[in-house]
Amino acid sequence: MKYIDSINNKLIRQTIALYSRHERDKKDLFVLEGERLISELRDTELIEYVIISESYNGYCPDTGNIYLTSNLIFDKLSDTVNPQGILAVCRKLSYDVHSAFTAEAPLFVVLENVQDPGNLGTVIRTADAAGFNGVFLSKGTVDLYNPKVVRSTMGSMFHLPIYTNVNIEHLINDFKRYNVQTLAAHLGGAGTPYECNMKKATAIFIGNEGSGLTPETATMTDRLVRIPMPGKAESINASIAAGILIYEAVRQRLEG
Amino acid sequence: MKYIDSINNKLIRQTIALYSRHERDKKDLFVLEGERLISELRDTELIEYVIISESYNGYCPDTGNIYLTSNLIFDKLSDTVNPQGILAVCRKLSYDVHSAFTAEAPLFVVLENVQDPGNLGTVIRTADAAGFNGVFLSKGTVDLYNPKVVRSTMGSMFHLPIYTNVNIEHLINDFKRYNVQTLAAHLGGAGTPYECNMKKATAIFIGNEGSGLTPETATMTDRLVRIPMPGKAESINASIAAGILIYEAVRQRLEG
Incomplete structure:
Protein backbone atom coordinates (compact mmCIF):
# COMPACT_ATOMS: atom_id res chain seq x y z
CA MET A 1 0.00 0.00 0.00
CA LYS A 2 1.37 3.38 -1.02
CA TYR A 3 1.10 6.44 1.21
CA ILE A 4 0.08 9.84 -0.15
CA ASP A 5 1.21 12.73 2.06
CA SER A 6 0.38 15.77 -0.05
CA ILE A 7 -2.78 17.38 -1.39
CA ASN A 8 -0.68 18.24 -4.45
CA ASN A 9 -0.06 14.61 -5.29
CA LYS A 10 -1.02 13.92 -8.91
CA LEU A 11 -3.51 11.17 -8.03
CA ILE A 12 -5.25 13.39 -5.48
CA ARG A 13 -5.54 16.21 -7.99
CA GLN A 14 -6.81 13.81 -10.64
CA THR A 15 -9.44 12.45 -8.23
CA ILE A 16 -10.69 15.91 -7.26
CA ALA A 17 -10.91 16.82 -10.98
CA LEU A 18 -13.43 13.98 -11.42
CA TYR A 19 -16.04 16.05 -9.58
CA SER A 20 -16.43 17.88 -12.92
CA ARG A 21 -18.60 16.21 -15.55
CA HIS A 22 -16.25 17.37 -18.29
CA GLU A 23 -13.36 15.51 -16.67
CA ARG A 24 -15.46 12.39 -16.05
CA ASP A 25 -16.48 12.35 -19.72
CA LYS A 26 -12.89 12.89 -20.90
CA LYS A 27 -11.38 10.17 -18.72
CA ASP A 28 -14.37 7.79 -18.68
CA LEU A 29 -13.91 7.51 -14.90
CA PHE A 30 -16.00 8.38 -11.85
CA VAL A 31 -15.68 8.48 -8.06
CA LEU A 32 -17.55 5.94 -5.94
CA GLU A 33 -17.48 6.89 -2.28
CA GLY A 34 -18.37 4.98 0.88
CA GLU A 35 -18.17 1.40 2.10
CA ARG A 36 -21.67 0.35 1.14
CA LEU A 37 -21.59 1.60 -2.43
CA ILE A 38 -18.15 0.12 -3.05
CA SER A 39 -19.24 -3.23 -1.65
CA GLU A 40 -22.23 -3.19 -4.08
CA LEU A 41 -19.83 -2.98 -7.04
CA ARG A 42 -19.52 -6.68 -7.80
CA ASP A 43 -17.18 -6.20 -10.74
CA THR A 44 -14.03 -5.00 -8.96
CA GLU A 45 -12.23 -5.05 -12.30
CA LEU A 46 -13.85 -1.68 -12.94
CA ILE A 47 -11.77 -0.17 -10.13
CA GLU A 48 -8.74 1.85 -11.22
CA TYR A 49 -7.58 2.67 -7.68
CA VAL A 50 -8.86 2.98 -4.13
CA ILE A 51 -7.98 5.69 -1.61
CA ILE A 52 -8.57 5.12 2.09
CA SER A 53 -7.95 7.33 5.11
CA GLU A 54 -5.75 6.37 8.03
CA SER A 55 -8.67 5.83 10.36
CA TYR A 56 -10.75 3.68 7.93
CA ASN A 57 -11.17 0.08 9.02
CA GLY A 58 -14.09 -1.28 7.00
CA TYR A 59 -14.44 -3.38 3.82
CA CYS A 60 -11.83 -2.78 1.14
CA PRO A 61 -12.04 -4.40 -2.31
CA ASP A 62 -9.31 -6.82 -3.30
CA THR A 63 -7.51 -4.74 -5.87
CA GLY A 64 -3.86 -3.95 -6.44
CA ASN A 65 -4.00 -0.17 -6.38
CA ILE A 66 -4.73 0.93 -2.84
CA TYR A 67 -3.49 4.25 -1.52
CA LEU A 68 -3.51 5.41 2.08
CA THR A 69 -3.72 9.06 3.05
CA SER A 70 -4.27 11.26 6.10
CA ASN A 71 -7.79 11.98 7.35
CA LEU A 72 -7.21 15.64 6.52
CA ILE A 73 -6.41 14.96 2.86
CA PHE A 74 -9.24 12.42 2.61
CA ASP A 75 -11.73 15.00 3.91
CA LYS A 76 -10.69 17.33 1.09
CA LEU A 77 -11.25 14.54 -1.47
CA SER A 78 -14.65 13.58 -0.13
CA ASP A 79 -17.98 14.86 -1.42
CA THR A 80 -19.79 14.07 1.84
CA VAL A 81 -20.15 15.90 5.14
CA ASN A 82 -19.07 12.90 7.23
CA PRO A 83 -16.60 10.94 5.09
CA GLN A 84 -16.34 7.23 5.89
CA GLY A 85 -12.75 7.16 4.63
CA ILE A 86 -12.94 5.09 1.44
CA LEU A 87 -13.41 5.96 -2.21
CA ALA A 88 -12.77 4.12 -5.44
CA VAL A 89 -12.09 5.65 -8.83
CA CYS A 90 -13.82 3.39 -11.36
CA ARG A 91 -14.27 3.09 -15.08
CA LYS A 92 -17.81 3.89 -16.20
CA LEU A 93 -20.23 1.03 -16.71
CA SER A 94 -21.32 0.02 -20.18
CA TYR A 95 -24.05 -2.29 -21.45
CA ASP A 96 -25.09 -3.71 -24.77
CA MET B 1 -43.67 51.56 1.65
CA LYS B 2 -40.75 51.83 4.03
CA TYR B 3 -37.13 51.53 2.88
CA ILE B 4 -34.56 49.44 4.74
CA ASP B 5 -30.98 50.47 4.03
CA SER B 6 -28.98 48.41 6.53
CA ILE B 7 -28.33 44.72 7.09
CA ASN B 8 -28.37 45.60 10.80
CA ASN B 9 -31.98 46.75 10.66
CA LYS B 10 -34.00 44.99 13.35
CA LEU B 11 -36.51 43.52 10.90
CA ILE B 12 -33.75 42.13 8.69
CA ARG B 13 -32.04 40.50 11.66
CA GLN B 14 -35.36 39.10 12.88
CA THR B 15 -36.08 37.64 9.42
CA ILE B 16 -32.65 35.99 9.15
CA ALA B 17 -33.15 34.52 12.64
CA LEU B 18 -36.23 32.68 11.33
CA TYR B 19 -33.95 30.33 9.40
CA SER B 20 -33.47 28.60 12.78
CA ARG B 21 -36.20 26.18 13.90
CA HIS B 22 -35.82 27.32 17.49
CA GLU B 23 -36.65 30.89 16.48
CA ARG B 24 -39.57 29.80 14.28
CA ASP B 25 -41.02 27.82 17.18
CA LYS B 26 -40.53 30.70 19.63
CA LYS B 27 -42.11 33.35 17.40
CA ASP B 28 -44.64 31.08 15.63
CA LEU B 29 -43.51 32.69 12.35
CA PHE B 30 -41.86 31.44 9.16
CA VAL B 31 -40.40 32.80 5.93
CA LEU B 32 -42.22 32.22 2.66
CA GLU B 33 -40.05 33.15 -0.32
CA GLY B 34 -40.81 33.62 -4.01
CA GLU B 35 -43.69 34.97 -6.08
CA ARG B 36 -45.41 31.65 -6.75
CA LEU B 37 -45.49 30.43 -3.15
CA ILE B 38 -46.70 33.80 -1.85
CA SER B 39 -49.45 33.91 -4.46
CA GLU B 40 -50.58 30.42 -3.31
CA LEU B 41 -51.17 31.77 0.20
CA ARG B 42 -54.83 32.66 -0.11
CA ASP B 43 -55.15 33.89 3.47
CA THR B 44 -53.05 37.06 3.31
CA GLU B 45 -54.08 37.79 6.90
CA LEU B 46 -51.34 35.34 7.91
CA ILE B 47 -48.72 37.76 6.57
CA GLU B 48 -46.89 39.83 9.19
CA TYR B 49 -44.75 41.73 6.68
CA VAL B 50 -43.35 41.49 3.16
CA ILE B 51 -39.84 42.42 2.03
CA ILE B 52 -39.14 43.09 -1.66
CA SER B 53 -35.95 44.02 -3.46
CA GLU B 54 -35.57 47.15 -5.58
CA SER B 55 -35.57 45.19 -8.84
CA TYR B 56 -38.67 43.05 -8.04
CA ASN B 57 -41.69 43.79 -10.21
CA GLY B 58 -43.99 40.74 -9.80
CA TYR B 59 -47.08 40.01 -7.71
CA CYS B 60 -47.19 41.54 -4.24
CA PRO B 61 -49.94 40.69 -1.74
CA ASP B 62 -52.21 43.50 -0.62
CA THR B 63 -50.97 43.96 2.92
CA GLY B 64 -50.05 47.04 4.90
CA ASN B 65 -46.53 46.09 5.90
CA ILE B 66 -44.32 46.17 2.83
CA TYR B 67 -40.64 46.97 3.07
CA LEU B 68 -38.29 47.72 0.21
CA THR B 69 -34.58 46.99 0.36
CA SER B 70 -31.52 46.85 -1.90
CA ASN B 71 -30.81 43.76 -4.03
CA LEU B 72 -27.65 43.26 -2.01
CA ILE B 73 -29.48 43.10 1.33
CA PHE B 74 -32.25 40.97 -0.18
CA ASP B 75 -29.69 38.43 -1.44
CA LYS B 76 -28.40 38.07 2.12
CA LEU B 77 -31.93 37.45 3.38
CA SER B 78 -32.75 34.88 0.73
CA ASP B 79 -32.40 31.13 1.12
CA THR B 80 -32.20 30.55 -2.65
CA VAL B 81 -29.38 30.77 -5.18
CA ASN B 82 -31.31 33.03 -7.55
CA PRO B 83 -33.61 35.15 -5.37
CA GLN B 84 -36.74 36.45 -7.08
CA GLY B 85 -36.84 39.43 -4.76
CA ILE B 86 -39.90 38.81 -2.58
CA LEU B 87 -40.43 37.14 0.76
CA ALA B 88 -43.21 37.21 3.32
CA VAL B 89 -42.90 36.52 7.02
CA CYS B 90 -46.08 34.70 8.01
CA ARG B 91 -47.74 33.27 11.06
CA LYS B 92 -47.80 29.48 11.10
CA LEU B 93 -50.90 27.70 9.87
CA SER B 94 -53.17 25.90 12.29
CA TYR B 95 -56.07 23.49 11.80
CA ASP B 96 -58.67 21.88 13.97
Missing part, protein backbone atom coordinates in the same frame (compact mmCIF):
# COMPACT_ATOMS: atom_id res chain seq x y z
CA VAL A 97 -28.40 -2.06 -25.67
CA HIS A 98 -29.88 -4.89 -27.69
CA SER A 99 -29.45 -7.50 -24.96
CA ALA A 100 -31.98 -5.49 -22.93
CA PHE A 101 -34.71 -6.11 -25.49
CA THR A 102 -34.40 -9.87 -25.49
CA ALA A 103 -36.03 -10.38 -22.07
CA GLU A 104 -39.63 -11.58 -22.04
CA ALA A 105 -42.04 -8.61 -21.85
CA PRO A 106 -39.35 -6.29 -20.53
CA LEU A 107 -40.04 -3.10 -18.57
CA PHE A 108 -38.02 0.09 -19.04
CA VAL A 109 -37.92 3.65 -17.80
CA VAL A 110 -36.81 6.47 -20.09
CA LEU A 111 -35.89 9.82 -18.57
CA GLU A 112 -35.77 12.87 -20.81
CA ASN A 113 -33.84 15.90 -19.52
CA VAL A 114 -34.40 15.12 -15.85
CA GLN A 115 -32.20 17.63 -14.00
CA ASP A 116 -32.34 16.87 -10.29
CA PRO A 117 -29.66 14.39 -9.16
CA GLY A 118 -31.88 13.13 -6.34
CA ASN A 119 -34.74 12.45 -8.76
CA LEU A 120 -32.48 10.48 -11.11
CA GLY A 121 -30.99 8.40 -8.31
CA THR A 122 -34.40 7.73 -6.81
CA VAL A 123 -35.91 6.62 -10.12
CA ILE A 124 -33.03 4.18 -10.70
CA ARG A 125 -33.50 2.78 -7.19
CA THR A 126 -37.26 2.38 -7.73
CA ALA A 127 -36.81 0.72 -11.15
CA ASP A 128 -34.34 -1.67 -9.53
CA ALA A 129 -36.70 -2.50 -6.64
CA ALA A 130 -39.48 -3.17 -9.15
CA GLY A 131 -37.29 -5.56 -11.15
CA PHE A 132 -37.22 -3.43 -14.32
CA ASN A 133 -34.93 -4.42 -17.19
CA GLY A 134 -33.18 -1.11 -17.78
CA VAL A 135 -33.21 2.67 -17.55
CA PHE A 136 -32.45 5.01 -20.48
CA LEU A 137 -31.20 8.56 -19.95
CA SER A 138 -31.49 11.16 -22.70
CA LYS A 139 -28.48 13.28 -23.64
CA GLY A 140 -29.86 16.24 -21.66
CA THR A 141 -30.34 14.32 -18.40
CA VAL A 142 -28.12 15.00 -15.36
CA ASP A 143 -24.94 12.89 -15.39
CA LEU A 144 -25.37 9.38 -13.94
CA TYR A 145 -21.88 9.70 -12.46
CA ASN A 146 -22.62 12.95 -10.59
CA PRO A 147 -21.72 12.05 -6.97
CA LYS A 148 -25.20 13.02 -5.71
CA VAL A 149 -26.81 10.70 -8.26
CA VAL A 150 -24.43 7.87 -7.42
CA ARG A 151 -25.23 8.28 -3.70
CA SER A 152 -28.98 8.42 -4.13
CA THR A 153 -29.09 5.26 -6.27
CA MET A 154 -27.98 3.45 -3.06
CA GLY A 155 -26.13 0.87 -5.17
CA SER A 156 -28.99 0.25 -7.61
CA MET A 157 -26.94 1.69 -10.48
CA PHE A 158 -24.99 -1.59 -10.36
CA HIS A 159 -28.09 -3.80 -10.35
CA LEU A 160 -29.66 -3.07 -13.74
CA PRO A 161 -28.38 -1.72 -17.07
CA ILE A 162 -28.45 2.06 -17.38
CA TYR A 163 -27.96 3.54 -20.83
CA THR A 164 -26.65 7.10 -20.95
CA ASN A 165 -26.53 9.82 -23.63
CA VAL A 166 -29.42 8.18 -25.42
CA ASN A 167 -30.89 9.65 -28.60
CA ILE A 168 -34.63 9.44 -27.84
CA GLU A 169 -35.76 9.28 -31.47
CA HIS A 170 -33.49 6.31 -32.21
CA LEU A 171 -34.58 4.66 -28.98
CA ILE A 172 -38.28 4.97 -29.84
CA ASN A 173 -37.54 3.39 -33.22
CA ASP A 174 -35.85 0.51 -31.42
CA PHE A 175 -38.86 0.13 -29.13
CA LYS A 176 -41.18 -0.05 -32.14
CA ARG A 177 -38.97 -2.65 -33.78
CA TYR A 178 -39.01 -4.81 -30.64
CA ASN A 179 -42.75 -4.29 -29.96
CA VAL A 180 -42.23 -2.39 -26.73
CA GLN A 181 -45.17 -0.02 -26.11
CA THR A 182 -44.21 3.52 -25.10
CA LEU A 183 -46.27 5.27 -22.40
CA ALA A 184 -45.49 8.83 -21.45
CA ALA A 185 -46.51 10.61 -18.26
CA HIS A 186 -48.01 13.84 -19.55
CA LEU A 187 -50.27 16.51 -18.03
CA GLY A 188 -52.18 16.56 -21.33
CA GLY A 189 -52.65 12.77 -21.41
CA ALA A 190 -56.10 11.39 -22.16
CA GLY A 191 -56.23 8.17 -20.12
CA THR A 192 -54.94 7.11 -16.72
CA PRO A 193 -52.05 4.66 -16.18
CA TYR A 194 -54.59 2.21 -14.77
CA GLU A 195 -56.18 1.79 -18.21
CA CYS A 196 -52.90 0.69 -19.84
CA ASN A 197 -51.97 -2.96 -20.11
CA MET A 198 -48.47 -3.10 -18.65
CA LYS A 199 -48.26 -6.87 -18.78
CA LYS A 200 -46.97 -6.21 -22.29
CA ALA A 201 -43.42 -5.02 -22.94
CA THR A 202 -43.52 -1.39 -21.81
CA ALA A 203 -41.31 1.68 -21.67
CA ILE A 204 -42.39 4.48 -19.33
CA PHE A 205 -41.29 8.00 -20.33
CA ILE A 206 -40.79 10.78 -17.79
CA GLY A 207 -39.82 14.33 -18.77
CA ASN A 208 -38.08 17.29 -17.22
CA GLU A 209 -39.17 18.52 -13.76
CA GLY A 210 -40.31 21.93 -14.97
CA SER A 211 -41.32 21.50 -18.59
CA GLY A 212 -42.21 17.80 -18.88
CA LEU A 213 -41.51 15.82 -22.05
CA THR A 214 -40.43 17.66 -25.19
CA PRO A 215 -43.29 17.97 -27.72
CA GLU A 216 -41.24 15.88 -30.20
CA THR A 217 -41.01 12.98 -27.78
CA ALA A 218 -44.64 13.31 -26.69
CA THR A 219 -45.66 13.01 -30.35
CA MET A 220 -43.57 9.92 -30.99
CA THR A 221 -44.73 7.83 -28.02
CA ASP A 222 -47.67 5.46 -28.38
CA ARG A 223 -49.76 6.93 -25.58
CA LEU A 224 -49.81 9.92 -23.23
CA VAL A 225 -51.13 9.05 -19.79
CA ARG A 226 -52.21 11.47 -17.12
CA ILE A 227 -51.75 10.58 -13.47
CA PRO A 228 -55.10 11.61 -11.97
CA MET A 229 -54.96 14.62 -9.66
CA PRO A 230 -58.31 14.97 -7.90
CA GLY A 231 -56.73 17.40 -5.41
CA LYS A 232 -55.43 20.94 -5.82
CA ALA A 233 -51.78 20.43 -6.85
CA GLU A 234 -51.25 21.00 -10.56
CA SER A 235 -48.40 18.52 -10.91
CA ILE A 236 -46.39 16.00 -8.96
CA ASN A 237 -42.66 15.46 -8.56
CA ALA A 238 -41.00 13.67 -11.50
CA SER A 239 -39.62 10.81 -9.40
CA ILE A 240 -43.03 10.27 -7.75
CA ALA A 241 -44.70 10.16 -11.17
CA ALA A 242 -42.12 7.57 -12.23
CA GLY A 243 -42.72 5.58 -9.03
CA ILE A 244 -46.49 5.51 -9.56
CA LEU A 245 -46.14 4.25 -13.15
CA ILE A 246 -43.37 1.77 -12.33
CA TYR A 247 -45.44 0.26 -9.53
CA GLU A 248 -48.60 0.14 -11.62
CA ALA A 249 -46.66 -2.29 -13.82
CA VAL A 250 -45.65 -4.30 -10.73
CA ARG A 251 -49.26 -4.37 -9.52
CA GLN A 252 -50.66 -5.55 -12.83
CA ARG A 253 -48.07 -8.30 -13.14
CA LEU A 254 -48.76 -9.53 -9.59
CA GLU A 255 -52.40 -9.96 -10.57
CA GLY A 256 -51.16 -12.76 -12.81
CA VAL B 97 -57.83 18.16 14.12
CA HIS B 98 -61.31 16.81 14.56
CA SER B 99 -62.74 18.58 11.53
CA ALA B 100 -60.45 16.36 9.43
CA PHE B 101 -62.23 13.23 10.58
CA THR B 102 -65.69 14.36 9.58
CA ALA B 103 -65.16 13.93 5.80
CA GLU B 104 -66.67 10.83 4.20
CA ALA B 105 -64.13 7.99 4.04
CA PRO B 106 -61.19 10.38 4.50
CA LEU B 107 -57.60 9.60 3.46
CA PHE B 108 -54.58 10.64 5.51
CA VAL B 109 -50.81 10.32 5.47
CA VAL B 110 -48.88 10.06 8.73
CA LEU B 111 -45.11 10.64 8.67
CA GLU B 112 -43.06 9.42 11.60
CA ASN B 113 -39.58 10.92 12.01
CA VAL B 114 -39.06 11.64 8.33
CA GLN B 115 -35.85 13.66 8.18
CA ASP B 116 -35.25 14.77 4.61
CA PRO B 117 -36.87 18.15 3.82
CA GLY B 118 -37.31 17.18 0.15
CA ASN B 119 -39.11 13.97 1.12
CA LEU B 120 -41.51 15.82 3.42
CA GLY B 121 -42.30 18.49 0.83
CA THR B 122 -42.79 15.89 -1.89
CA VAL B 123 -45.15 13.76 0.22
CA ILE B 124 -47.29 16.82 1.03
CA ARG B 125 -47.41 17.72 -2.68
CA THR B 126 -48.39 14.15 -3.61
CA ALA B 127 -51.09 13.94 -0.91
CA ASP B 128 -52.47 17.24 -2.19
CA ALA B 129 -52.48 16.06 -5.83
CA ALA B 130 -54.30 12.90 -4.75
CA GLY B 131 -56.98 14.87 -2.91
CA PHE B 132 -56.11 13.54 0.56
CA ASN B 133 -57.77 15.05 3.61
CA GLY B 134 -54.70 15.78 5.71
CA VAL B 135 -51.11 15.00 6.61
CA PHE B 136 -49.90 14.33 10.16
CA LEU B 137 -46.25 14.87 11.17
CA SER B 138 -44.84 13.22 14.29
CA LYS B 139 -42.85 15.26 16.80
CA GLY B 140 -39.56 13.92 15.41
CA THR B 141 -40.26 14.85 11.78
CA VAL B 142 -38.32 17.64 10.06
CA ASP B 143 -39.94 21.07 10.57
CA LEU B 144 -42.73 21.86 8.09
CA TYR B 145 -41.53 25.46 8.07
CA ASN B 146 -37.94 24.62 7.11
CA PRO B 147 -37.39 26.71 3.92
CA LYS B 148 -36.44 23.60 1.89
CA VAL B 149 -39.68 21.87 2.93
CA VAL B 150 -41.74 24.97 2.16
CA ARG B 151 -40.15 25.21 -1.32
CA SER B 152 -40.59 21.56 -2.18
CA THR B 153 -44.29 21.54 -1.25
CA MET B 154 -44.73 23.92 -4.25
CA GLY B 155 -47.65 25.57 -2.49
CA SER B 156 -49.40 22.35 -1.49
CA MET B 157 -48.85 23.12 2.20
CA PHE B 158 -51.63 25.68 1.82
CA HIS B 159 -54.03 23.28 0.09
CA LEU B 160 -54.73 20.69 2.77
CA PRO B 161 -54.50 20.60 6.57
CA ILE B 162 -51.09 19.61 7.92
CA TYR B 163 -50.88 18.73 11.59
CA THR B 164 -47.47 19.13 13.21
CA ASN B 165 -45.86 17.87 16.44
CA VAL B 166 -48.33 15.01 16.54
CA ASN B 167 -48.25 12.39 19.29
CA ILE B 168 -48.58 9.18 17.26
CA GLU B 169 -50.13 7.11 20.06
CA HIS B 170 -52.89 9.67 20.62
CA LEU B 171 -53.43 9.94 16.88
CA ILE B 172 -53.85 6.19 16.47
CA ASN B 173 -56.40 6.24 19.27
CA ASP B 174 -58.29 8.97 17.40
CA PHE B 175 -58.16 6.91 14.21
CA LYS B 176 -59.65 3.91 16.05
CA ARG B 177 -62.38 6.07 17.50
CA TYR B 178 -63.30 7.43 14.06
CA ASN B 179 -63.02 4.02 12.31
CA VAL B 180 -60.05 5.02 10.17
CA GLN B 181 -57.97 1.94 9.30
CA THR B 182 -54.20 2.36 9.76
CA LEU B 183 -51.87 0.85 7.14
CA ALA B 184 -48.11 1.07 7.62
CA ALA B 185 -45.45 0.66 4.94
CA HIS B 186 -43.07 -1.86 6.50
CA LEU B 187 -40.30 -4.10 5.14
CA GLY B 188 -41.64 -6.82 7.45
CA GLY B 189 -45.22 -6.47 6.23
CA ALA B 190 -47.17 -9.60 5.30
CA GLY B 191 -49.44 -8.43 2.49
CA THR B 192 -49.12 -5.98 -0.39
CA PRO B 193 -50.87 -2.60 -0.58
CA TYR B 194 -52.96 -4.02 -3.45
CA GLU B 195 -54.72 -6.39 -1.06
CA CYS B 196 -55.95 -3.58 1.21
CA ASN B 197 -59.34 -1.99 0.70
CA MET B 198 -58.56 1.73 0.58
CA LYS B 199 -62.09 2.73 -0.33
CA LYS B 200 -62.57 2.74 3.44
CA ALA B 201 -61.31 5.61 5.60
CA THR B 202 -57.54 5.04 5.64
CA ALA B 203 -54.40 6.48 7.17
CA ILE B 204 -51.09 5.53 5.53
CA PHE B 205 -48.04 5.48 7.83
CA ILE B 206 -44.50 6.08 6.54
CA GLY B 207 -41.44 5.91 8.81
CA ASN B 208 -37.93 7.33 8.91
CA GLU B 209 -35.71 7.04 5.80
CA GLY B 210 -33.10 4.87 7.49
CA SER B 211 -34.89 2.99 10.23
CA GLY B 212 -38.52 2.90 9.08
CA LEU B 213 -41.37 3.04 11.57
CA THR B 214 -40.65 2.72 15.28
CA PRO B 215 -41.57 -0.73 16.64
CA GLU B 216 -44.14 0.91 18.95
CA THR B 217 -45.98 2.48 16.02
CA ALA B 218 -45.69 -0.66 13.89
CA THR B 219 -47.36 -2.61 16.71
CA MET B 220 -50.23 -0.17 17.11
CA THR B 221 -51.25 0.07 13.43
CA ASP B 222 -53.92 -2.27 12.04
CA ARG B 223 -51.81 -3.71 9.25
CA LEU B 224 -48.22 -3.72 8.01
CA VAL B 225 -47.96 -3.75 4.23
CA ARG B 226 -44.88 -4.50 2.19
CA ILE B 227 -44.40 -2.83 -1.18
CA PRO B 228 -43.29 -5.76 -3.37
CA MET B 229 -39.66 -5.61 -4.50
CA PRO B 230 -39.09 -8.28 -7.13
CA GLY B 231 -35.78 -6.61 -8.10
CA LYS B 232 -32.48 -6.30 -6.25
CA ALA B 233 -32.92 -3.09 -4.21
CA GLU B 234 -33.62 -3.79 -0.55
CA SER B 235 -35.74 -0.72 0.02
CA ILE B 236 -37.20 2.28 -1.74
CA ASN B 237 -37.13 5.98 -0.96
CA ALA B 238 -39.64 7.06 1.74
CA SER B 239 -41.41 9.59 -0.50
CA ILE B 240 -41.70 7.03 -3.32
CA ALA B 241 -43.19 4.51 -0.88
CA ALA B 242 -45.68 7.17 0.20
CA GLY B 243 -46.47 7.98 -3.45
CA ILE B 244 -47.16 4.33 -4.29
CA LEU B 245 -49.53 3.88 -1.35
CA ILE B 246 -51.25 7.25 -1.84
CA TYR B 247 -51.91 6.47 -5.50
CA GLU B 248 -53.10 2.95 -4.78
CA ALA B 249 -55.93 4.65 -2.85
CA VAL B 250 -56.60 6.94 -5.84
CA ARG B 251 -56.63 3.95 -8.20
CA GLN B 252 -59.06 1.93 -6.06
CA ARG B 253 -61.43 4.86 -5.70
CA LEU B 254 -61.43 5.52 -9.47
CA GLU B 255 -62.56 1.94 -9.96
CA GLY B 256 -65.82 3.06 -8.34
